[in-house]
Amino acid sequence: MKFGKILVTGLLTAALLIPTSGAARSHSHGPETPPIFEASAWAQPELQKAHSLGLLWDGLAENYRDRITRADFCRMMLNYLAVQLNTDPDDLVDMANLYLKKTDEAMFSDCADPNVADRVTAAYRLGLVQGKAPGIFDPNGPLTREEAAVMLTRAQEILGCDLPEAAAPDYTDSQYIARWAADSVAILADWDVMHGMAYGRFNPRNDLTVQECAAVCLRLHQKAPVGVAKGNVTPCFTYDQAMDFLRRMEDQAHACGTGFLQTLEVTGSEATMVRMDWAGSMHGASRLYFACRNGGLATFEIGLCLRFNALTPDLPLENPRFSEDGKTFLCEVRLTEDSRDGFANVTTHQKGLYHVTVDVATCQVSLDREDLPA
Numbered sequence: 190m191k192f193g194k195i196l197v198t199g200l201l202t203a204a205l206l207i208p209t210s211g212a213a214r215s216h217s218h219g220p221e222t223p224p225i226f227e228a229s230a231w232a233q234p235e236l237q238k239a240h241s242l243g244l245l246w247d248g249l250a251e252n253y254r255d256r257i258t259r260a261d262f263c264r265m266m267l268n269y270l271a272v273q274l275n276t277d278p279d280d281l282v283d284m285a286n287l288y289l290k291k292t293d294e295a296m297f298s299d300c301a302d303p304n305v306a307d308r309v310t311a312a313y314r315l316g317l318v319q320g321k322a323p324g325i326f327d328p329n330g331p332l333t334r335e336e337a338a339v340m341l342t343r344a345q346e347i348l349g350c351d352l353p354e355a356a357a358p359d360y361t362d363s364q365y366i367a368r369w370a371a372d373s374v375a376i377l378a379d380w381d382v383m384h385g386m387a388y389g390r391f392n393p394r395n396d397l398t399v400q401e402c403a404a405v406c407l408r409l410h411q412k413a414p415v416g417v418a419k420g421n422v423t424p425c426f427t428y429d430q431a432m433d434f435l436r437r438m439e440d441q442a443h444a445c446g447t448g449f450l451q452t453l454e455v456t457g458s459e460a461t462m463v464r465m466d467w468a469g470s471m472h473g474a475s476r477l478y479f480a481c482r483n484g485g486l487a488t489f490e491i492g493l494c495l496r497f498n499a500l501t502p503d504l505p506l507e508n509p510r511f512s513e514d515g516k517t518f519l520c521e522v523r524l525t526e527d528s529r530d531g532f533a534n535v536t537t538h539q540k541g542l543y544h545v546t547v548d549v550a551t552c553q554v555s556l557d558r559e560d561l562p563a
Contacts, residue, residue: 224236226400232403238407242410244269244407250399253398255399256397256398257396259331260300260308263309263340264278265402270317273348276485282307285312288426297320297325299326300326309328315347315425317344318340333397334391335374335393338377341373341406341409345413349422349423350414355376355379356379363391374393377405417551428483439452442465451465451502455511457518458515460482460515468502476488477489477490481549491520494537505522507520507523508520521544524541541558541561542559
């Protein structure tokens with residue numbers, strides 16, 4: 190478990206005023222210029238969508254036509270699961286490694302990088318990967334198309350999907366698809382997620398490129414029967430585990446001694462909202478969570494800030510509360526001056542009183558502004 194590492198990273202990030210990852214910690218104001226990847230023309234739109242969802246990360250590849258490593262696809266699939274669970278990928282990894290330990294598990298001895306080891310171990314405990322052999326994951330090795338197919342369908346099983354039976358596609362090289370991958374290949378073809386290649390072949394043992402993996406992960410998000418957009422995801426963790434995780438994070442913050450972690454806690458019938466403030470140098474950093482009663486830990490952001498596109502401890506949530514049915518979280522945020530993006534030197538929010546409404550199930554946020562009282 191790496192709570193200490195998360196805390197120190199969060200404090201350093203706060204000091205630098207740079208969000209660390211994803212929409213859970215920062216937000217944009219208005220349309221952004223989509224990134225241009227070193228990739229094939231067909232892949233650009235899908236890479237941009239995958240990037241905006243949080244499936245990709247900075248430094249993933251210099252050239253997206255290059256083959257992907259097993260470790261990188263493992264990380265991409267963990268990001269996919271985090272998107273479906275409305276949670277932060279780092280929190281997903283830590284919670285899996287804390288609460289899903291197996292009594293008879295054999296750890297992978299060939300993952301020297303501790304970050305890679307944490308992610309691969311979490312993926313194993315979630316049921317996403319099994320390794321190449323006992324104790325061997327081969328993190329820098331290539332990923333074949335049939336291996337990717339199995340991981341894609343396992344991800345759906347983790348989210349609560351009962352995998353259907355599907356007729357085997359009429360690939361000209363079907364006899365070369367491994368028996369352990371045949372069902373996954375058929376299901377993904379039926380879902381319109383992963384298809385054959387030239388001359389009617391599936392090429393099960395061909396290596397996948399980064400851009401191909403991003404494309405199939407995006408299609409799984411868009412077309413698989415279980416997902417966040419459909420509202421039918423089964424949480425991986427209980428409410429008690431989510432609350433215990435937040436308590437441990439708070440305890441570790443105090444023990445670390447590099448900053449004081451304050452929490453705001455509001456309890457409702459559907460979820461408990463927890464705000465965590467890392468009071469580091471300069472302006473600090475804040476994160477907002479829902480520990481959901483039916484299971485799971487969701488991370489959300491309200492879309493308001495004083496500066497630098499990130500919620501900070503000096504911006505309070507006034508009158509935080511849940512609706513009577515518990516399905517909506519509400520609060521007010523008072524901006525006494527226009528907020529500005531110091532990097533772009535533009536106004537991001539007009540001063541005013543903002544009424545914030547957050548749907549607990551989806552983490553969708555709506556804002557209603559009115560002028561400050563005279």
